[in-house]
Amino acid sequence: MSGFDLCLPARFSNILPVSIEQDRLASAEPRSARGPARAASLLLALLMGGHGPAAWASPPAGERVQADLLAEPAAIAAGRPFWVAVRLRMLEGWHVYWRNPGDSGEAPTISWHLPPGFTAGPIVWPTPQRIALAHLVNFGYTGETALLTQITPPGVLAAAGGVDIQADVTWLVCQSECIPGAAHLSLGLPLAQGGTTPEFGPELGPELGPELGPELGPNTGPENRRQAAAQEATTAGIFAVARRAVPRPAPWPARMELERDWATLTVDGATLRPPVRAAYFFPNAETLVRHAAPQELSIVRGRLRLRLERSALSTTPPADAGGVLLIEDTDGSARQAFELAEVAVGEASPPAQGISLWAVLQAAALALLGGVILNLMPCVFPVLSIKALALIEQAGGSRQQLRRHGLSYTAGVLAAFTALGSALIALRRAGAEVGWGFALQSPVAVGLIAYLLLAMALSLSGVFHLGSSLQGVGRGLAQRGGLGGSFFAGALAAVVATPCTAPFMGAALGFAFTQPAAMALAVMLALGLGLALPYLGLTLAPRLIPCLPRPGAWMETLRQMLAFPVYATVAWLVWVLGQQVGPAGLFAALAGLVLVGVAAWSFNAAQSAGGWGRRAALSGLLASLVGMAVAVAGLEPNPGEPASGAPGAATRHEPFTQARLDALISAHRPVFVNLTAAWCITCLVNERVGLASAAVEAAFAARGITYLKGDWTRRNPEITRLLEKHGRSGVPLYLLYPGDGQPTVLPQILTPATVLAEVARLPDPAQRRGSPPTPARE
Amino acid sequence: MQLVARRTVLAASLAGAAAIALDVALAPTIAYQAPQARIGEPAPAFALSDSNGKSVSLADFKGKTVVLEWTNHDCPYVRKHYGSSNMQRLQKKWTAQGVVWLTLISSAPGTEGYVSGEEANKLTLARGAAPSHVLLDPKGEVGRAYGAQTTPHMYIIKGDGSLAYMGGIDDKPTTRLDDLKTANNFVDAALTELAQGQSVSRPTARPYGCSVKYSS
Numbered sequence: 001m002s003g004f005d006l007c008l009p010a011r012f013s014n015i016l017p018v019s020i021e022q023d024r025l026a027s028a029e030p031r032s033a034r035g036p037a038r039a040a041s042l043l044l045a046l047l048m049g050g051h052g053p054a055a056w057a058s059p060p061a062g063e064r065v066q067a068d069l070l071a072e073p074a075a076i077a078a079g080r081p082f083w084v085a086v087r088l089r090m091l092e093g094w095h096v097y098w099r100n101p102g103d104s105g106e107a108p109t110i111s112w113h114l115p116p117g118f119t120a121g122p123i124v125w126p127t128p129q130r131i132a133l134a135h136l137v138n139f140g141y142t143g144e145t146a147l148l149t150q151i152t153p154p155g156v157l158a159a160a161g162g163v164d165i166q167a168d169v170t171w172l173v174c175q176s177e178c179i180p181g182a183a184h185l186s187l188g189l190p191l192a193q194g195g196t197t198p199e200f201g202p203e204l205g206p207e208l209g210p211e212l213g214p215e216l217g218p219n220t221g222p223e224n225r226r227q228a229a230a231q232e233a234t235t236a237g238i239f240a241v242a243r244r245a246v247p248r249p250a251p252w253p254a255r256m257e258l259e260r261d262w263a264t265l266t267v268d269g270a271t272l273r274p275p276v277r278a279a280y281f282f283p284n285a286e287t288l289v290r291h292a293a294p295q296e297l298s299i300v301r302g303r304l305r306l307r308l309e310r311s312a313l314s315t316t317p318p319a320d321a322g323g324v325l326l327i328e329d330t331d332g333s334a335r336q337a338f339e340l341a342e343v344a345v346g347e348a349s350p351p352a353q354g355i356s357l358w359a360v361l362q363a364a365a366l367a368l369l370g371g372v373i374l375n376l377m378p379c380v381f382p383v384l385s386i387k388a389l390a391l392i393e394q395a396g397g398s399r400q401q402l403r404r405h406g407l408s409y410t411a412g413v414l415a416a417f418t419a420l421g422s423a424l425i426a427l428r429r430a431g432a433e434v435g436w437g438f439a440l441q442s443p444v445a446v447g448l449i450a451y452l453l454l455a456m457a458l459s460l461s462g463v464f465h466l467g468s469s470l471q472g473v474g475r476g477l478a479q480r481g482g483l484g485g486s487f488f489a490g491a492l493a494a495v496v497a498t499p500c501t502a503p504f505m506g507a508a509l510g511f512a513f514t515q516p517a518a519m520a521l522a523v524m525l526a527l528g529l530g531l532a533l534p535y536l537g538l539t540l541a542p543r544l545i546p547c548l549p550r551p552g553a554w555m556e557t558l559r560q561m562l563a564f565p566v567y568a569t570v571a572w573l574v575w576v577l578g579q580q581v582g583p584a585g586l587f588a589a590l591a592g593l594v595l596v597g598v599a600a601w602s603f604n605a606a607q608s609a610g611g612w613g614r615r616a617a618l619s620g621l622l623a624s625l626v627g628m629a630v631a632v633a634g635l636e637p638n639p640g641e642p643a644s645g646a647p648g649a650a651t652r653h654e655p656f657t658q659a660r661l662d663a664l665i666s667a668h669r670p671v672f673v674n675l676t677a678a679w680c681i682t683c684l685v686n687e688r689v690g691l692a693s694a695a696v697e698a699a700f701a702a703r704g705i706t707y708l709k710g711d712w713t714r715r716n717p718e719i720t721r722l723l724e725k726h727g728r729s730g731v732p733l734y735l736l737y738p739g740d741g742q743p744t745v746l747p748q749i750l751t752p753a754t755v756l757a758e759v760a761r762l763p764d765p766a767q768r769r770g771s772p773p774t775p776a777r778e
Numbered sequence: 779m780q781l782v783a784r785r786t787v788l789a790a791s792l793a794g795a796a797a798i799a800l801d802v803a804l805a806p807t808i809a810y811q812a813p814q815a816r817i818g819e820p821a822p823a824f825a826l827s828d829s830n831g832k833s834v835s836l837a838d839f840k841g842k843t844v845v846l847e848w849t850n851h852d853c854p855y856v857r858k859h860y861g862s863s864n865m866q867r868l869q870k871k872w873t874a875q876g877v878v879w880l881t882l883i884s885s886a887p888g889t890e891g892y893v894s895g896e897e898a899n900k901l902t903l904a905r906g907a908a909p910s911h912v913l914l915d916p917k918g919e920v921g922r923a924y925g926a927q928t929t930p931h932m933y934i935i936k937g938d939g940s941l942a943y944m945g946g947i948d949d950k951p952t953t954r955l956d957d958l959k960t961a962n963n964f965v966d967a968a969l970t971e972l973a974q975g976q977s978v979s980r981p982t983a984r985p986y987g988c989s990v991k992y993s994s
Contacts, residue, residue, distance in 0.1 A: 103927040104989035106951055134918075134992035136927055172854075172953070177890045178988040180854050180953040286984045287945075290814070312814040312925070313945055313982045 117154030371530015406539025412490020436730030690750025850891025
């Protein structure tokens with residue numbers, strides 16, 4: 001029944017000849033011995049109580065490990081699984097090992113010898129301790145530990161009397177020196193008689209009630225655990241303690257991103273409350289991390305991240321990235337251990353390799369090109385049309401004046417991009433997971449832009465006049481005051497450009513934000529310069545001006561007509577806002593828009609009226625401005641169901657979650673991922689044009705492609721991370737996962753032909769699913 | 779994100795002093811060596827006294843394949859390989875082909891496996907071992923530089939000084955003699971590949987055994 005160290009170094013063997021003899025006897029006992037030997041062990045088991053209290057509280061003198069075998073129920077029944085424990089009790093200062101022993105050592109092994117039809121499950125490992133020796137670290141157990149195993153009897157048990165369960169256990173026990181040990185353990189168990197219900201104990205795993213959860217109180221030291229065990233030195237007590245030491249299955253998805261030197265473990269614990277003071281990850285794989293290296297913890301909004309130093313002993317991704325995560329509360333009063341069974345392994349986004357000037361220049365060139373193309377995107381159109389009008393207005397002015405306007409406009413664009421870029425960089429540095437278009441994820445920002453554009457449209461309609469340059473055709477030409485207007489128009493163009501993504505722009509910005517702040521800003525400025533370039537070019541090359549129509553009365557009509565695209569933009573922004581804040585918030589925003597009208601009218605009245613009328617109008621203006629501020633400040637993201645985002649996409653889809661994507665990938669299913677936002681016009685156009693066609697839907701169905709749609713209208717860190725992983729900082733992003741291997745990134749401007757061509761390149765579904773549907777092609 | 783930001787700050791400042799300051803701030807509370815020996819990179823240089831009191835440095839063996847074997851004669855895992863003559867056979871086979879075999883002892887004085895030069899020579903004689911040199915590293919500096927964790931822990935350095943293999947001697951991390959019959963000896967395989975002018979197909983493996991008894 002007891003185990004002894006098998007192989008002692010010379011210096012011990014002269015002290016302990018008796019132990020060695022006993023051990024030889026124990027291990028020499030023939031396994032096949034039945035009859036007398038079995039009867040004897042059964043008798044002994046009965047004498048000792050079998051499942052009763054341990055006969056000794058610590059290993060006999062001279063032995064380092066005392067091993068015994070315990071069963072939870074007093075008697076077993078056919079087909080009823082039950083738990084047994086191999087208990088290892090060590091001398092003070094000695095330890096045995098976890099399944100990953102760490103820098104050295106060896107995990108215990110159990111080899112079962114069971115009656116016919118009986119099966120044994122795997123060892124359920126208790127949460128290990130971190131045991132440091134010089135600069136090396138081991139994972140294991142001191143004091144005592146119980147290795148639980150579930151044994152399942154066959155459905156029919158013919159034998160009367162009882163069964164005999166035997167286990168060959170080996171271990172390595174170390175203090176500073178290491179000594180291998182082995183024991184042959186056996187246990188006799190009677191069959192339950194009719195009428196008695198054996199105590200089988202609760203299941204392990206998620207079924208564990210909270211009272212049986214692995215909340216390790218402050219008394220988790222082996223000393224205390226031993227005391228607790230001594231207090232209830234009953235089988236039930238021993239098993240209860242053993243269960244508490246087993247890590248609970250983690251309720252959260254976990255991921256690991258691998259770089260050459262680092263492995264970053266991320267646990268999406270929405271229920272992880274902030275007061276996590278410390279966390280430690282015990283990896284299952286033996287050569288994944290440097291066990292002795294410190295693990296750097298960061299927690300951002302319920303996401304726990306541990307930065308682990310990779311071991312140089314393995315250059316390939318681990319087959320099993322799982323392990324046990326130990327979490328400690330702020331006050332250290334509670335420790336919890338979680339089993340991370342499934343950890344998805346991903347390659348980290350390409351690491352920023354210092355400052356590569358060439359790469360930054362390339363990104364800046366792409367951004368410049370993207371900026372120029374941005375002028376053609378629908379977001380910028382209203383503002384650009386106003387600028388075109390201003391250009392015609394000013395065509396008769398001096399070249400110098402024109403140049404000044406062009407430069408003011410450019411300065412406005414660049415200032416706005418600098419402000420946006422700086423805010424983005426600052427937010428990211430503060431730990432927020434945001435990307436391009438982040439401002440439009442805030443309902444307040446969307447509301448403010450809507451107010452601003454409405455005011456502008458009202459001005460175009462002639463409700464009020466802003467600045468002298470806009471007063472009357474041709475009058476503001478020579479006036480320098482118009483420069484402020486140009487600057488403002490530039491800034492506005494930059495702000496309204498954010499919902500649009502142009503080709504080349506996504507990649508450039510995605511790269512920019514992996515770079516140091518100065519480099520990121522340089523790329524942002526290149527994008528702004530690209531946006532301003534067409535207008536700037538016209539003002540700097542006045543030879544082109546004569547090609548433009550001559551100013552005249554028609555311009556007043558055109559100006560009034562141009563108000564309508566701007567009203568349309570406002571309508572669209574209100575719709576976006578509706579997605580973000582729901583009906584109640586929408587009412588506040590619409591009330592704010594009414595107040596914009598009041599303010600515009602008051603402003604005009606104040607300019608034309610005098611005396612009391614002027615004061616009344618001014619106070620009206622002030623009141624409406626305050627009202628607008630109140631209305632916009634009350635806009636809070638609707639915490640309810642996710643914004644349904646872009647409508648019009650007829651193709652059936654599921655909402656994107658990383659967990660769903662991981663599950664589909666591990667099931668080798670092809671997946672199409674569409675990351676979009678209601679405020680992203682490019683995304684909406686792509687969905688209508690490229691994805692909503694029947695042909696695409698049919699092709700998806702034929703290939704068994706699951707369509708996951710991620711809505712970034714409101715902030716969503718999971719989507720931000722997926723974007724970053726593919727080198728992007730904003731939507732849209734289209735990914736086609738082939739079922740095996742890396743996804744294809746589709747272009748940012750989608751056509752049905754592009755999508756169908758990519759889908760057609762997927763492996764034949766017939767091979768995968770065994771049915772031969774013909775892929776729909778057009 | 780904070781980490782990325784921190785690295786960004788670091789790179790942007792480009793100030794070596796700042797980098798050092800941050801490294802100090804992030805320094806672990808336990809003693810642990812930051813650099814790791816890496817496959818394909820130059821193996822850390824060293825010079826140690828051998829069991830005969832002669833100074834031996836890695837640079838002495840430029841152009842030759844060098845095997846490093848960390849050992850502790852009282853460790854049960856080492857005893858498996860010496861008790862079965864498995865290690866001695868390997869030493870004889872490869873030193874006969876011009877490979878330099880260096881057995882290193884990093885046990886601190888007073889710990890298991892620590893020996894004087896004289897005792898080391900007696901052990902070599904008694905066990906019929908055939909290393910080119912037994913090197914004494916009682917301060918554990920060379921062991922730490924290589925990241926030697928266990929006894930045995932094996933390294934192979936190519937003639938050009940780059941590290942070609944590190945890890946366990948085979949794929950059976952036990953003390954059972956029987957396991958040697960079915961074990962796949964990674965060191966023998968790597969040396970064979972190197973002798974044939976090939977690259978090592980399995981350059982790393984999990985090291986197993988007792989921990990190296992370093993001075994704290």
